[in-house]
Amino acid sequence: MADIVKVLVVDDAAFMRRAVTNILEKDAGIRVVGTAKNGLDCLKKIPELRPDVITLDMDMPVMDGLTSIRHLMIKSPVPVVVLSSLFEDGEITFEAMRLGVVDFVPKPSGAISTNINNSTQQIINRTKLAQSVNLENIRRVRIPEWSVEDHLNDRYGYRPLDYIIPVGTSLTGPNTIIRFIAGLSPALPAAVVVVQEISPKIVTSFVKRFDQLVQWKIIEAKDNMIVEQGACYLCSNLQTWTMQMDDHGEVCLKMKERTDDPLNHLFISASKLFQQHTIGILLSGLGNDGAEGLAHIRQHDGLTIAQDIKCCVYPNLTENAIEKQVVDIVVNEKELPEEVAYAICSEKT
Secondary structure, rough: OOOOEEEEEOOOOOHHHHHHHHHOOOOOEEEEEEEOOHHHHHHHHHHHHHHOEEEEEOOOOOOOHHHHHHHHHHHOOOOOOEOOOOOOHHHHHHHHHHHHEEEEEOOOOOOHHHHHOOOHHHHHHHHHOOOOOOOOHHHOOOOOOOOOOHHHHHOOOOOOOEEEEEEEEEOOOHHHHHHHHHHOOOOOEEEEEEOOOEEEHHHHHHHHHHHHOOEEEEEEEEOOOOOOEEEEEEEEOOOEEEEEEEOOOOOOEEEOOOOOOHHHHHHHHHHHEEEEEEEEEEEOOOOOOHHHHHHHHHOOOOEEEOHHHHHOOOOHHHHHHHHOOOOEEEOOOOHHHHHHHHHHHHHHH
C-alpha cells in the first residue's frame, strides 16, 4: 500500500482551512495532519507534525506566504503547493516560482462554492505529486541585477532569427526556466519558445514580472504571433503550440487543440522549419512527452539537450529521453545557458 501523504494546510481564513481539508481528505491517500493560520504558525507546527507537503496561502497576516517560503526553504524544507487568489499579482506568482514551490494553483473565487469543488481534483493531484519531488534539487533562483536602460541594444538591437530553441518541461519547470533565461545572452541570433506546466490564469502576471528582471523580452504566447529574435515566448502545456510559416514567410506560433504530448508537437514543428538550426531542450518534469520530438530534431540534424537527472526535481521526462538515446548532450542546469551559446557560436565561426 502506498504511503499516506501527510499535509499541513495553511490559510488565514478558517472556512478555507476547512474547505481545503475536506477536499484533500476525499482522497484516501491523503491525511491532513494539521492546519495553521499564518506562516509563523506553520513554521512552529512543522517540527511536531512533520508534514510531507504544505498547502500555502499567500495573503496572510503576521507572516505572509512568500516570507514563509523563504524560511521554509532554509530551515525546514518541505514541498509547497501554493493555493492563492493572488495569481494576478506578477510579483507574487513569479517570486513563488523563483523560490521553488512545486506549483501555484489559483484559489477558487468566492467562499465554499462550486468554484472550489471544480478545483478538487487539481488540488488533490498536485498535493500527491508534491510528495515525490527531489527536495535536494529545489532551490531559489538568483537573478543578476540589470536595467533596460543600460542594455537597450542587447534587448532591442536587430539581429536575424537564425536559430530556434524550443524548450519543454512540466511540473516545477518554471523555476528552471527562470534560471536558464536569466543566464542566456539575448544577443544570440535566436528565439526561445517554452512549453511548461503553468496554469493559463497565471501566465500573464508571471510573464509581466519575468520580463522586468531579465534581458530577454519575455512574451506570453498568442495564436498567430510572429516569432522574433531575442524574445522568449511562454506557453502553458494545457494548450498545444506549434510553429509554422505564415502567408508572408514569417515564423509564427499556432495554438492547436489540446493533446497529451504538447512537447512533441512543439519540437517536431520547430525542427521542420529550422532544420539543423534547432536546439531542442528537455527539462525537469513528469511523464514521457518530448522524446519523440527530440528524435525528430536529431533526424533533421538539430541539437538535443536534456537536463541531467541528478539535478531534476522530477527526472521522468529527461530520463525517458536519455534512455531512448535521442539526447546529444546531458547537462547540469547551471551550465545550460553556456552550452546553448557555445552550440550557436561554434557553428557560426
